[in-house]
Amino acid sequence: MKNLKEHNHINRIGILLLLICFILAAFTNPSLAQDDGAAWLKKIDDAERITHSYAVVKQTITTSGGSERTLTMKSWSDENGDVSLMVYTAPPRVKGDKILQRDGGDNIWYYMKRRDVTRHFAGHTRRQSAMGSDFSYEDMATGSMTEDYTAELVGLEEVDKIDCVKLKLIPTETGPSYNHLIIWAGKDDALSRKIEYYDDEGLLKTLYLIDFREIEDRKVSFRMEMKNHRESSRTVMEYESVTFAKKPEKWMFTKDGLTREIK
């Protein structure tokens, strides 16, 4: 009887160990982690993909003198974020100036209303700071994440008391210029809550997405804060309003359209 009990006990331990081994193997198997990562990335991509939008945005930047400057703008996007147009509404100095991005940020035009001139920016600017913010043009481009990155699930963590999946994103050859990204996205809604951007020297900046609100059946972060750890600067982008209901007109995203009044 005693032997049987001992035998059963050993069997149970053995089964338990075997089970643990399977679980560990499942979590440590790189291909499985990558599969999960890819699935999660697709989920995030689907959840965050915006076909077209219109928003009124307030952007606060840190000037080189250390003070803060707030700029407000109207912003339109279309073609899944491949084209976008921003028009400054304040302060008065830049009111009416426009920035047109095409080809996911590869082609950028700046129109200055005061002098009525348009200038084309070089293609490599997509890596550069967008409008002086701590966002680069490629950070702001809303193209397909699954095309730009490969993902690996590295764990589950809480961000702002929300259960998140933590993914490591490696840029594809045609993808962004970073070394890698670490992204935390909600387990329930697959929306990004925090993104760390790494270059070859290490952590460069961190994006925090907070203040999620329900807009037209979509959950949208109304406040994005990018902290640049090297420059000790930060940029806050806040939506004052946003809608996905109305598709912007095509001419708005053309160079010639820059000189036209938008009603």
Add this chain to the structure above:
Amino acid sequence: MKNNKHFLAIKLAELSTRHPWLMLMTAIVITIISIGLSSGLEMRMNWSDTLPKDDPIVKSYREVQNRFGDPFGIVVALEGDYDRICAMADSLEPRLKEMEGLYSVQGRLPLDYFREHGFLLMKPNDFDRMLRVFSNPSLIGTFRGFNDDYEREYTDSESNMKRDEVNIARSLLGTHRALEILTTNLALKTETDTSSKSRNPVKIENAVDAFTLGESWIMSLDRRMLLIACQPVASQLNFDQLIAEVEKVELIVNEISHKFPDVSADLTGMAKIGQDEMNSIGIYTIFLSLGALLLIYILLARSFRGWVLPIIALTPLIIGIFWTMGLLYILFGSLNIFTAMMGIVLLGLGIDFSIHTISRFNEEITLGKGIKDALIAMLNGTGVAVLTGGLTTAAAFLTLLIGETAGVFEFGAAAGFGVLLTLLAVFFVLPPLLVVRKQIENVILLLLFPLHWIVGRIIRLFSKRPGNNTVPTERNTTLSEQMPIIGKIAQSSYRHPFIFLSITILVVIFSIWAKQNIGFEYDFLNLEPKGLESVQLQREIPERFGMSDHAAWVIANSIEESRELKEKFKKKSLVGDVVAISDYIPPAERVEQYKPRLLEFRKTITPQSPNQSINIADLLIEINRLWDNLDLMSNLAYTAGLDRIVKVIDGITGTESETGKVDKSAVLPTLTMLLEEGIDHENAFQVAVEWETRMRANLYAMSNPEPVGLGDLPEVIKRSHLPREGDGFLVHVVPRKYLFSKEELDRFAEQTSSVSQDVAGTEQLIVVMFDSILSDGKKAALLALLVIIVLVLVHFHGPIGLLSLVPLAAGALSMIGLMFIIGEKYNYMNLMAVPVILGIGIDDGIHALHRFRNEKGSGIDRVYNSFSFVGRTILLTSLTTMIGFGSIAFYTMEGMASFGRALFMGVGACFLATVLVLPAVLRLFTKSNS
């Protein structure tokens, strides 16, 4: 031991009564010698003089100072209209260069050197662009070249723009100047006079120079301030000579200022600030010491009810201070910001010794003892207590000798030895003084007895208070009179221990919270004397010039190493600019690479006949394009927060930075309007010819392909980068901005040290200073506490002595709580208040506990009696100490003032804690006895 003490007391009393004048004369001779010595003390009031000497960063800094000097030792700042400040600088610079005491004067930039080697000094990207830009040296061709370049690749790289913000802004100052001269020249008409000599005081060739080579002076971004940097021969180590050079520079500046009343000329730089600090603190030290002395005198006069005894009480104290100053000269040769206030500190601390001893002497005299016996009793009784108390305080101060920071170490030595010397002066000078006073008093009384008798009668006759039939004299005045109010307060605490202790616990909890939440002051300029012009300028310069006015330094072993270091430093985000010898000496491979292209370029711009005509419409197009491009660049810079670029471009275009409105009187609108309205064609042609001629000459010179060596460098560059003796090349690493937060200072230190461990500069030193003071303060406080614990255990023969630490702890913590309430931040000076208060604040607790233990009766009676008696004394001694530290709070130098404020509050808090908390604690521990 007791016999020994008794023997010493008898001998000292005998000596004082037999040979009082001999003792006093001896003291006077030593004092005169000390005064002589102390007159040689230098006032080194800069915080950098108090740095830990053995720290590797400090060693690197000193090495740079010794080998290269301080390039920003004296900075002359001229403010006014652009033309006027340039004119004054033109007059001033040669005079300064004549000064033997100045190693280097950097005023007008060595533009001739850039004219001779400009293209070789460019990096490959800039080289290609500039060859293209200057391919057509005509007036219109030059602007067209620039506009094409702007539009070719509009935003070269915003990151680079961010990184090179200041250089871009500075280069645009040259454009501004060029446009200004061009506009003035184009506005002239042929019929008046267009001969090139008398047409305009500023010739077109200056416009071309400004356009190709940049602004010739170190000019602020708003073009209203100009700097001339002087490097004195003397270093900080030879402070007197350094100050003498500052004074000479001031004389010359003042002399030339008379010719330029519309220019404001001021001085700053480390040497000038050092002089200002010395003058400011020196004068304040004298005034505050006299003020403290007067206040203490008045307080004592009131307490002793007479005017002579306070003088006697203060005399040994003043003698002790002089002795201390003499010793400090022998030990250190100078005073620093910590030791400069030593006189006032000792005044506040040392007066306690005199008060206690004189009080006891008077008590004994009142009891009818003779002078000698009174002295013996005084020395044997109170003398021993004073000696013990003094030694405790001295020991607490001497714990600061473990400090690595020179300032802390010197303060510990000065305060520790100062207390010991003051004690010595009290024991050596006070007894003979009391003897002499009694002798004189007896003679006077004998002579004035009739008058005294008459006055006494009159007073008795008119006295409103019946029975008050004595004229108060100092003879019967002692400080052991009761102060019942303090006894009653202490009684309340004893009666309601839980109420008082609960309140104390709340205060302590708040203070502990405050301790964690008080901020740190890393902006050392905030600690400098208020209202100093040199300090205000120091703060203004980074704002006006767009970058920090001081640099970190590192010594490279070769030109190539300096080039590599520069490239590495430039990649760091907090580094604004790096100036190295390699900026002026191109690498050999670059010379080889550029040579054929430069020779080719030279052929195209070889001086030849300029164009024979000028198309004004084309010029207008290019000027309009320039306006477009500059304005757009400014808007981009505005949205990018690059305000330095915005400021300079807006100065050219006349754009109001926030509203975008245009000031038509700015140079570009004026030039455009001028061209639109029509200009004298012949004059314009003459201008264009002069422009092209000079441009060709400049470009020809700039495209010199010959290699450059150290020997070719202008003297001012050599003196900025080469050591006065030996080898090495100094690399200047300038922070992007004025850094004053711990986070940024640490990051700058981290970024620069990741390139080289030997980088040393103000930013690194601030971090070192704060960390060292924090570490020294903690170590010293712990050691002081240990010493105090041992001493109270020994003094009270058991753990009961530890009770005296309770008011000390409550008082010291309350000091921090009060600092928080009045909005103080920790700084490198007030951090030292913590170990200091431990040494000072313990006295009240010891005296009160001591007296309590000697009292008999029930607990409540013992508390009342002891606190009634001792309360008066500790109140008086606390007040005198508070006067001392309170005086320090009036220093204009914020660092010193904050130290004084902290200790003023600390001493007061320790007194209150002794009266309010100690009785409650005694109740808990003496309940069974009461």
